[in-house]
Amino acid sequence: MEPKERIDILLVGHPNVGKSVLFTRLTGVKTIVSNYAGTTVTYTRGRLRFEGKDLDVVDAPGVYSLAPLDDAARVTIDLVDRAERVINIVDATHIERHLPLTLELLARNRPVFVALNMSDEARHLGIEIDVEKLSKCLGVPVVATVGRSGEGVRALMESVMGLPRHDTVAVGESGPAGRRQPRPRRRPSQQTPGHGRFSEEEVWQRIGRIVNEVQSLHHHHHTLGERLAEISVHPIWGALFAFAVLVSSLFIISALGGMLVSGELGPKDSPWISLPFGTERLFDAFWRPALETLAVSLGEESVLTRLLVGHAVGGHIDFETSFGLLSTGLFVPFGLVLPFIFSFYFVLSVLEDTGYLPRLAIFLDTIMHRVGLHGYAIIPTLLGLGCNVPGILATRILETRQQRFITATLISIAVPCASLQAVIIGLVGARGWWAVGLVYGILLITWFTVGFALRFVSREFRPELLVEIPPYRVPVWRVLFSKIGFRLRSFLIEAVPLVLVSVLAANVFEQLGVFRLAARATAPVVVGLWGLPEQAILPLMLGFVRKDVALGLLAPLALTTRQLVTGTVVLAAFFPCLASFVVLFRELGARDGLKSTAIMLAVVTLLGATVNFGWIAVSAVTRMWVSP
Amino acid sequence: MNERPLSHLSSADEAEIVAIKGGTHLRARLNALGIFEGQRLRLLSGVGRYGPVVVIVNRAHVALGRGMAAKIIVRVAV
DSSP: OOOOOOEEEEEEEOTTSSHHHHHHHHHOOOOOOOSSTTSOOSOEEEEEEETTEEEEEEEOOOOSOSSOSSHHHHHHHHHHHHEEEEEEEEEGGGHHHHHHHHHHHHHTTOOEEEEEEOHHHHHHTTEEEOHHHHHHHHTSOEEEOBTTTTBTHHHHHHHHHTSOTTOOOOEETTEEOOOOOOOOSSOOOSSSTTOOHHHHHHHHHHHHHHHHHHEEEOOOOOOHHHHHHHHHTSHHHHHHHHHHHHHHHHHHHHHHHHHHHHSEESOSSSOSEEOSOOHHHHIIIIIHHHHHHHHHHHOTTSHHHHHHTBOOBTTBOOTTTSBOTTTHHHIIIIIIIHHHHHHHHHHHHHHHHHTHHHHHHHHTHHHHHHTTOOGGGHHHHHHHTTOHHHHHHGGGGSSSHHHHHHHHHHHHHHOOOHHHHHHIIIIIGGGOHHHHHHHHHHHHHHHHHHHHHHHHHOOOOOOOOEEEEOOOOOOOHHHHHHHHHHHHHHHHHHHHHHHHHHHHHHHHHHHHTHHHHHHHHHHIIIIIITOOOGGGHHHHHHTTTOHHHHHHHHGGGOOOHHHHHHHHHHHHHSSOOHHHHHHHHHHHHHHHHHHHHHHHHHHHHHHHHHHHHHHHHHHHHHHHHHOO | OOEEEGGGOOTTOEEEEEEEOSOHHHHHHHHHTTOOTTOEEEEEEEOTTTSOEEEEETTEEEEEOHHHHHHEEEEEOO
16 A cells, blocks of 8 residues: 555545535535535545644545445545544534544544534424534534535634644533543444444444434424425335426526527527527627638638638638637537536526436436446436546446446447537528437437347346435525536636647648548448548548537538438547546446447447448338338 | 345334344444434335335435335334
8 A cells, every 4th residue: 555644634424415516615626516425426625724834634435334234445444544633524404424434433533523514404304403412422522504505614623623633632612522432332334234233233332322312303304305305215206207307407598508509599580589699690790700810811822821720611711610720620519519518507507406306316227227227326327418537437426347347438439528519509500490409319229239238148146235325405596507617617627628629630630641541441330331532431430529519520521421420429439528437437447448349349330331221212102001 | 023124114113123034234334324223214206116215214314225125124003
């Protein structure tokens, strides 16, 4: 093991208890926060300045227990043993469920401080907790906090830092309380899970006593959130609810994204909303004149103009097809993709923060089992619709290697990212909405078919679902927008350079004639099986770097709708973009990464051929039908 | 008499857990979510015939697979 770094303050608690919110409050380091378990899959480190001292703060992954049952627990145990001070975050609405972890932490002889988080929610639910009594029962300081508003955080830090280092005497809020630690008789299981049932029961009894002493419940009426919680897992209402949520999500994503691009919402001739801006208009009004001046001053036919501005058709620049670094290279990421990324993440973040996603996961569990996954795999998959990279990373919330493998492979094959979708809507949508529907339909069928096949090939035991469903919460808009900002930033940092590189590569390859070579090698498949023209080979190759740019390159080729649909589907399923590919290998390891790639190549070859020949067959049949 | 697996509980029944027929690993996982012998729970919903079961334990909603639910024996309060 590497030399251990010192940790001044460690945050430990159950999943979805608000560790990350508190961590952000303490350190200012932005982490992704959602309303479901497992958002923090590894630990995050940050620095905090408190009264002139620089402190290392670490946000541990969420764990229910320190029994080393999984990676998250093992990581956390290691962190606890290195920590000078441990802040144990306890959900004030369910202390009886969180105290076992607190007792386990106490047994490890570290100075523990309890943050009784979500105390506002507890108050709201009619739960009253006597903080001082709890502090006495546990023998450690307890501070009520509200991570979302920051209430009590200062008091918590004062309490934490009021303790001299290495001192094991804890000072409770109500005054000094000796460390007559309520220790479970036996140390909670170190090696084997559930080791010693007797002590387990004892722990629960002890907790029962503490809870009875410190907590009093008042009657409260069902909140709207609770009503909704019941509806959304009901067999019939839940289905309608899920359908309504998905349809309205898709509508909001496409309407908001489209509006940010064109500045208009509604039918073309009489839009309902017309904004004075929109990325298309901004590019037209400000960027086009600048580029046209540049083209004139550099000489319309010079190599530099070709590279920077692209093919200026009759002095006019087409932002989507000119293919210069400064025209298409900037328009695709900023003008076309960014608005859709924003609207996608806006909707996704709302779904995440309200707590609907885990409910959808439970609802889809039965369907997902058909493809060898359980319902929670829907979360990485939905994230993959934004960008495959975080989608593949999020597969870590799944338990087994196999689940991760299937989910990640399916994401990289059949889940188009928002960048690609923006271009699909723009380009394929120009041929009619039915064509867009067809592309999505084909990808959905591919997702199911490949998943179904993978399930049969691999016979590993599929673990069953066992999760706590978080209550519905109203999103905190500040947290939500900072999360969107975080995701937009990482899109810009990761995607823009790659877009520029692939536009540059497209120009250079064209000049060098590289693609003629590649064309000869791959023509049997691309032309013979997929029915695409030879010129489509270069875009397909570039798809490895950036999908949106590649699809943009298909645009000027005058493809038939059959070719465009085939090309789009192939492009979506073909190698995920460079960034996702790297992450795929990193997450799965070289062996499974190669396996996943092999599956992808086989699927793409078959898929392109099926769409192509399927289309030809269907149109032949309909022609016979129409003209006897 | 009134004892049956959780998977066979009908809607909105209040029940008490009397036994968990599982290994130590399953017991530990259930335990972490507050599901253990003696605990009271209420069924919120079952998604379809094969889908997961959602129960309310200690005011928390917990979803568990059918197979797991079948291993949890509960006594229905009369």
